[in-house]
Amino acid sequence: MKANSSITSCNCFAIRQAARFVSQLYERHYAKAGITAAQFSLLVYIAEAEKAGMADIAEAMVMERTTLVRALKPLERDGYVVSEPEGKGSRKLLLTLPPKGLQKLNEAVECWHAAQAEYVALVGAQRADDLRQMLLAIPSGKAA
Known part of the structure; x- marks a missing residue:
């Protein structure tokens, strides 16, 4: 960086700082359901x-496969997610939510509503919506 530059002029720094702050806010709420924010996102994606x-899943979450496997292990261990081969002899596994997983998701959705409300109270409804739309456009390349 140039001598007259500041860390606060770095887009990556600003996004990562905000992401950590928002993640901590949501994690605090999800802890009541005994899951993490990443696990909540996985449960929602699989349910939908x-x-x-x-x-x-890895593509949709913009996640490395190894990171995905680590996030899924506790969900599978606890019976919230099950995997089955796509077909006879297939090595491709499909993930689904059994009734226990759907129950955990319903419990976590209540935590999500509380986290959403806290976040919106903090930044404002319109700003939250605008920011979410801008951030969702970045991975698709439609942010310009």
Whole structure:
């Protein structure tokens, strides 16, 4: 960086700082359901897809496969997510939520509502919506 530059002029720093702050806010709420923010996102994605392959989840979450596997292990261990082969002899696994997983998701949705409300109270409804739309556009390349 140039001598007259500041860390606060770095886009990456600002986004990461905000992401850590927002993640901590949501994590505090999800802790009441015994899951993490990443696990909540996985439960929601799998529930909406009904059956989801690892590659699809990793792509949608912009997540490395190894990170995804680490996040899924406790969900599978606790019986919130189950995997099954796509078909006979297939090595591709599809993930689904059994009733226990749907119950955990419903519990966590209450925590999500509380986190959303706290976040909106902090930044304002319109600003929260605008920021979310801008951030969602970045990975798709449609942010310009």
